[in-house]
Amino acid sequence: MDDPSAPVRTTPLFAAHKACKAKMMTFSGWQMPAFYESPMAEHRAVREHVGIFDVSHMGEVFVSGPDSLPYLQGLTINDVSKLAIGQGHYTAFLTETGGFVDDLICYRIGETDYLFCVNANNADKDFAWMQAHLPSTLRVTLDNQSGAWSQLAIQGPQSPAVITDLFPDRPDLLQIPYANIATAEYQGVLVYVARTGYTGERGYELYLPNGVAIALWNQALATHPTTQIRPIGLGARDTLRLEACFLLYGNDMDETVTPLEAGIQWAVKLDKGEFIGRAALLQQKEQGIPRQLCAFRMEEAGIPRSHMSVIQEGQVVGEVTSGSHLPTFGFGGGLALVHSRLQIGDIVYIDVRGTEKAARIVKKPFYQAKTKG
Amino acid sequence: MSFPTELKYTKDHEWISAVTGTARIGVSAYAVEQLGDIVHVELPKVGQSFSKGAAFGTIESTKTVSDVYLPIAGRVVKVNDALVSHPENLQEAPYAQWLIEIAVEGEAAGLLDAAGYEAFLAEDH
Numbered sequence: 001m002d003d004p005s006a007p008v009r010t011t012p013l014f015a016a017h018k019a020c021k022a023k024m025m026t027f028s029g030w031q032m033p034a035f036y037e038s039p040m041a042e043h044r045a046v047r048e049h050v051g052i053f054d055v056s057h058m059g060e061v062f063v064s065g066p067d068s069l070p071y072l073q074g075l076t077i078n079d080v081s082k083l084a085i086g087q088g089h090y091t092a093f094l095t096e097t098g099g100f101v102d103d104l105i106c107y108r109i110g111e112t113d114y115l116f117c118v119n120a121n122n123a124d125k126d127f128a129w130m131q132a133h134l135p136s137t138l139r140v141t142l143d144n145q146s147g148a149w150s151q152l153a154i155q156g157p158q159s160p161a162v163i164t165d166l167f168p169d170r171p172d173l174l175q176i177p178y179a180n181i182a183t184a185e186y187q188g189v190l191v192y193v194a195r196t197g198y199t200g201e202r203g204y205e206l207y208l209p210n211g212v213a214i215a216l217w218n219q220a221l222a223t224h225p226t227t228q229i230r231p232i233g234l235g236a237r238d239t240l241r242l243e244a245c246f247l248l249y250g251n252d253m254d255e256t257v258t259p260l261e262a263g264i265q266w267a268v269k270l271d272k273g274e275f276i277g278r279a280a281l282l283q284q285k286e287q288g289i290p291r292q293l294c295a296f297r298m299e300e301a302g303i304p305r306s307h308m309s310v311i312q313e314g315q316v317v318g319e320v321t322s323g324s325h326l327p328t329f330g331f332g333g334g335l336a337l338v339h340s341r342l343q344i345g346d347i348v349y350i351d352v353r354g355t356e357k358a359a360r361i362v363k364k365p366f367y368q369a370k371t372k373g
Numbered sequence: 374m375s376f377p378t379e380l381k382y383t384k385d386h387e388w389i390s391a392v393t394g395t396a397r398i399g400v401s402a403y404a405v406e407q408l409g410d411i412v413h414v415e416l417p418k419v420g421q422s423f424s425k426g427a428a429f430g431t432i433e434s435t436k437t438v439s440d441v442y443l444p445i446a447g448r449v450v451k452v453n454d455a456l457v458s459h460p461e462n463l464q465e466a467p468y469a470q471w472l473i474e475i476a477v478e479g480e481a482a483g484l485l486d487a488a489g490y491e492a493f494l495a496e497d498h
Contacts (some may be wrong), residue, residue, distance in 0.1 A: 034436070035409065038409060038410050039409060039435045040412075040435060041410075151421040210377070235435055238436075239435065301413060302413065303413045323446060324435065324436075325413065325435055353438075
């Protein structure tokens with residue numbers, strides 16, 4: 001939850017957002033653009049053309065040192081030993097009881113060097129967690145660069161054209177496979193270009209020191225005549241990720257939800273050896289997973305919202321974790337944490353402010369990601 | 374942004390076409406602009422009665438839900454069903470797109486004329 005007494009932080013692009021007439025909002029303690037003109041138009045722009053997002057509120061932690069691999073194997077759910085230099089993967093930190101401390105992307109950027117991209121709201125908690133679980137016997141250095149680094153996401157089918165404009169002498173950047181990362185120079189400064197995103201479209205996430213953020217933002221927007229690029233706020237970011245069924249920490253999962261319940265078994269490598277939370281996951285697997293995060297779409301007019309009850313045969317069987325109008329489809333839908341007995345195709349009812357509205361459990365995702373194409 | 378002079382307005386940004394007999398009720402251009410992309414409109418049933426200031430429906434944009442309040446007590450005699458199927462129309466024509474029609478059953482109080490409403494917006498926002 002946002003602490004109202006904490007000072008509100010701004011990214012290096014605050015003035016640029018104002019210049020683009022952004023409607024600002026406070027998100028995780030940061031002043032961020034909610035939208036510029038219209039969240040729906042921005043959503044469509046990313047699906048059809050390309051958009052640029054300021055996501056500098058996200059945290060960046062650099063991990064290095066000869067023992068970083070064994071350290072990270074014990075700290076995260078995915079198998080870090082499988083990462084070649086330049087590869088990244090989706091992973092998480094868990095509590096001893098198997099709940100999410102955070103979900104994150106881990107990139108291997110050197111022989112024993114890693115870059116972690118963590119959620120804004122959790123950046124300080126994550127760094128403290130990483131420090132607290134670093135045995136003094138291991139030679140590992142942790143460097144929280146969240147305040148000094150910015151992050152810009154360029155997402156949509158025209159994103160390669162924007163990257164070409166930003167890095168004209170690096171055609172190889174267009175060849176990096178999905179989830180991989182490469183270094184590049186922008187105005188003589190080292191930046192990281194990753195082929196990742198949170199929209200379901202082909203796209204890139206750029207990690208860069210604060211000093212070059214405005215220049216890169218402006219140059220990317222200047223490609224508008226050929227790429228139709230436009231700035232995108234957090235409103236459209238949320239509906240884009242929801243259509244692709246990407247999880248949002250604090251909504252879809254938190255320390256009370258395990259990755260088995262959240263449906264990301266594919267990122268949990270139980271046979272890689274010991275890691276924090278593994279015992280709890282093994283136990284849950286053996287005893288049966290009580291809840292599952294599933295996608296649902298409204299069968300009646302109505303917009304589901306977080307925390308609304310999911311009802312089946314008069315019984316509350318779960319709760320909406322994320323809900324919205326889904327702009328690509330024109331109906332309401334979302335994610336809900338429900339009893340495991342529910343199956344794809346089941347009709348349930350969402351309690352929309354006292355009125356029960358029919359919905360159907362559907363296969364995830366709503367929008368098939370085009371990230372790899 | 375325009376505010377037709379033949380309408381009366383509330384500080385909650387509804388408009389009403391008359392204060393006696395049959396009246397149409399909608400939301401102002403200012404309200405529509407503040408809401409952003411309107412994706413869902415929920416309206417009452419014909420025959421329902423509401424007191425002045427009661428929430429009779431909701432308008433949802435991509436991110437928020439807003440209640441709409443009755444400017445004057447009344448009974449619903451017509452509902453703009455076309456708007457329920459095409460909520461985006463409200464964005465384009467907030468004065469043509471009324472929400473409900475009521476048989477007025479109470480006294481008008483606290484309503485603003487167009488100039489008064491514009492002055493209220495200017496001082497408050």
